[in-house]
Amino acid sequence: MGHNGGVSSTSRASRAAAAAALTVFALVLALIPGMASAAEPTDVSAAPTAATAPVTATASPVPAAVDMSTFNPGNIISDEVFFDRTTMGEVDIQAFLNARGERCSSGHTCLRDYRMNTVTKAADSYCAGYSGAANESAARIIAKVAASCNINPQVLLVTLQKEQRLVTRGDPGPGHYQFAMGQGCPDTAACDSRYYGFQNQVYGAARQFQIYAEGRYFTWYAPGRTWNILYHPNSSLGCGSSPVYIVNKATAGLYYYTPYQPNRAALAAGGGTGDTCSSYGNRNFFRFFTDWFGSTQGAQGNLVRTASAPQIYVVVNGVRRHVQSQEDLSVLTARLGPVAVISDGRMAQLPRGAAMTRLARDARDGRMYLLQADGTKHHFTSASLVTRYGFAMDNYLDLPAAQLDAYSSGAAVGDLFRADDGPEVFKYDAGSRRHIYSQIAWDQERRTLGDYVAVLPRTTVNTFRTAAPLLGAGVLVKETSSPAVYVAGYGDELMHLPSWALASEAGLSARAVVPDTTLRSHRVVGTLAPMLRCGDRTGVVGEGGLNRVTGTFSGSPATVPASICSALTWSSKVVEGPVFIGTNGGSRIYTASTTTLRHVRDADVQRRLADGKPIRVVSWSPDMIATMAAGAPHLSDGSFAQFGDARVFVADGAAIRHVRSLETLRSLAGPGPIVVEQLPSAFLGSYVEKAAID
Numbered sequence: 001m002g003h004n005g006g007v008s009s010t011s012r013a014s015r016a017a018a019a020a021a022l023t024v025f026a027l028v029l030a031l032i033p034g035m036a037s038a039a040e041p042t043d044v045s046a047a048p049t050a051a052t053a054p055v056t057a058t059a060s061p062v063p064a065a066v067d068m069s070t071f072n073p074g075n076i077i078s079d080e081v082f083f084d085r086t087t088m089g090e091v092d093i094q095a096f097l098n099a100r101g102e103r104c105s106s107g108h109t110c111l112r113d114y115r116m117n118t119v120t121k122a123a124d125s126y127c128a129g130y131s132g133a134a135n136e137s138a139a140r141i142i143a144k145v146a147a148s149c150n151i152n153p154q155v156l157l158v159t160l161q162k163e164q165r166l167v168t169r170g171d172p173g174p175g176h177y178q179f180a181m182g183q184g185c186p187d188t189a190a191c192d193s194r195y196y197g198f199q200n201q202v203y204g205a206a207r208q209f210q211i212y213a214e215g216r217y218f219t220w221y222a223p224g225r226t227w228n229i230l231y232h233p234n235s236s237l238g239c240g241s242s243p244v245y246i247v248n249k250a251t252a253g254l255y256y257y258t259p260y261q262p263n264r265a266a267l268a269a270g271g272g273t274g275d276t277c278s279s280y281g282n283r284n285f286f287r288f289f290t291d292w293f294g295s296t297q298g299a300q301g302n303l304v305r306t307a308s309a310p311q312i313y314v315v316v317n318g319v320r321r322h323v324q325s326q327e328d329l330s331v332l333t334a335r336l337g338p339v340a341v342i343s344d345g346r347m348a349q350l351p352r353g354a355a356m357t358r359l360a361r362d363a364r365d366g367r368m369y370l371l372q373a374d375g376t377k378h379h380f381t382s383a384s385l386v387t388r389y390g391f392a393m394d395n396y397l398d399l400p401a402a403q404l405d406a407y408s409s410g411a412a413v414g415d416l417f418r419a420d421d422g423p424e425v426f427k428y429d430a431g432s433r434r435h436i437y438s439q440i441a442w443d444q445e446r447r448t449l450g451d452y453v454a455v456l457p458r459t460t461v462n463t464f465r466t467a468a469p470l471l472g473a474g475v476l477v478k479e480t481s482s483p484a485v486y487v488a489g490y491g492d493e494l495m496h497l498p499s500w501a502l503a504s505e506a507g508l509s510a511r512a513v514v515p516d517t518t519l520r521s522h523r524v525v526g527t528l529a530p531m532l533r534c535g536d537r538t539g540v541v542g543e544g545g546l547n548r549v550t551g552t553f554s555g556s557p558a559t560v561p562a563s564i565c566s567a568l569t570w571s572s573k574v575v576e577g578p579v580f581i582g583t584n585g586g587s588r589i590y591t592a593s594t595t596t597l598r599h600v601r602d603a604d605v606q607r608r609l610a611d612g613k614p615i616r617v618v619s620w621s622p623d624m625i626a627t628m629a630a631g632a633p634h635l636s637d638g639s640f641a642q643f644g645d646a647r648v649f650v651a652d653g654a655a656i657r658h659v660r661s662l663e664t665l666r667s668l669a670g671p672g673p674i675v676v677e678q679l680p681s682a683f684l685g686s687y688v689e690k691a692a693i694d
Contacts, residue, residue: 474567
């Protein structure tokens with residue numbers, strides 16, 4: 001990066017100070033161990049500075065997930081983060097270097113393997129000193145300096161990367177270690193050899209940051225004021241400057257170290273090259289820190305308010321976002337902790353952004369999540385799901401990784417949702433919401449959609465059109481003031497139920513009484529019947545389900561929509577011949593058509609009707625039998641019947657024959673009494689009438 005860390009005749013900072021301060025500068029020289037440098041390659045005298053060298057993605061990859069639009073030139077990093085020495089210990093630093101330096105080239109000593117004999121440094125008001133030792137690793141040096149000077153070791157690692165790419169560099173040379181932190185290397189002059197050496201560089205830079213923070217000698221980027229900050233060190237380019245309100249000491253220190261801000265082109269380039277007026281030092285500090293360690297703003301997502309106002313805000317990337325409801329607050333306090341009270345002045349320093357949203361983005365991979373009050377996060381698997389539920393792809397909470405990870409991962413967002421102020425669960429259906437009305441409906445939906453129900457603001461839920469509620473396939477439903485009972489399907493279909501006995505035989509038992517007008521969005525598509533057709537299968541109800549029928553029968557079965565068929569249970573019984581119906585515990589056997597039952601008078605008749613096929617009898621309750629119309633019986637061979645007039649007929653298999661004379665009748669009847677059954681005249685048409693018998 002390009003700024004002189006101390007004060008000299010070549011320092012841009014000193015040139016900005018008044019000449020009357022020269023006596024102060026002499027004192028500062030005694031305090032400053034070195035000057036921040038931008039020199040980057042091995043040939044330190046010939047390279048572009050870290051302020052103006054982009055440090056491309058090829059040299060040091062930075063994922064596109066680092067959102068450079070969140071770069072705030074006035075609050076590059078918070079004081080809380082910058083001066084937190086506890087973030088990493090020696091072991092953590094070594095592990096980090098091992099991971100980032102895995103591409104070390106043969107024949108080179110990379111930072112992960114670098115060791116040196118260190119020297120002892122006396123304590124002063126800025127650092128607690130340093131106890132020198134033999135053969136100390138880079139990780140140990142960084143850890144000891146961080147602890148001594150109260151500087152975040154992550155800041156030191158990032159500075160090593162942006163100055164010399166030492167963390168990831170696979171081919172470092174001696175020059176990279178001699179000026180590892182750019183300390184003592186002003187942008188406008190060669191590096192000062194007095195500050196050679198890795199330990200000197202790290203210790204000197206950390207101590208320098210504390211001198212900056214003290215604010216005694218460095219005041220021209222003092223926090224709490226607006227300063228014009230240059231875009232580029234080369235004034236001949238005419239790149240100019242722009243005003244920046246400096247929020248804190250840490251950001252001021254970065255500008256003392258590298259007194260340039262990135263322009264739009266530098267930020268738009270991400271990890272690449274902008275234009276001729278672009279500088280990259282502070283941009284690279286921000287992007288490396290964000291990529292490696294998360295937000296530069298410390299306890300991101302902190303919830304704050306002032307004592308003088310009730311409004312609560314969540315602070316993300318140094319921007320406050322209004323928490324508009326108690327429900328939204330519950331989503332945040334589930335993992336981000338309680339609301340803190342801050343001063344009015346501190347609140348005023350925080351720029352105000354858009355209102356808080358429950359949509360969060362993981363900067364590591366770009367995934368979008370819905371945050372919930374139970375402390376869980378749920379992945380939006382597509383942008384269409386995000387917008388479906390009222391969120392915008394460009395308006396999200398960019399929580400730090402650690403805080404986002406505090407929300408445990410749940411099932412992905414799907415089609416089930418509810419409002420945060422009500423228990424009713426809805427299913428999304430083509431732009432509409434369908435209330436899942438019953439436990440059966442819920443059990444059916446969860447089989448395919450899972451158990452997760454997204455909890456959304458009431459205003460979002462109310463934007464969906466109201467469609468027919470999901471009553472549950474197979475549920476018997478009626479409105480309060482109506483006697484009509486229907487069988488519900490998965491969709492909006494209903495079938496009229498003519499009797500409770502039919503429902504029982506079909507295995508339908510779940511019932512629901514719903515408020516009047518609940519069914520107004522449903523469609524009645526027919527009447528349930530004993531004989532049903534579901535797709536290419538025909539069945540007869542009985543014994544709590546459907547029994548498949550492959551034989552013939554009279555009449556047309558009721559066609560049932562798939563949404564209701566799916567609620568019916570098919571038994572293993574297959575009826576290959578006529579549909580025989582028996583009564584529970586009774587001896588009477590019937591053949592069934594779609595609307596009538598015909599009594600089978602004896603076993604011989606039943607065998608004749610079966611015509612050699614297996615006899616399968618479906619059992620019905622007496623109540624179900626009673627709902628059916630009585631049809632013409634299947635007469636026993638040789639039995640006699642009259643059909644409303646004087647004629648007498650004799651049964652001859654499936655047919656009947658008129659017996660014309662009393663003598664013939666007596667002959668056919670034999671020696672016993674003649675028994676003639678009286679049947680309704682309407683039954684006569686049910687038989688085939690053969691030639692009369694004289």
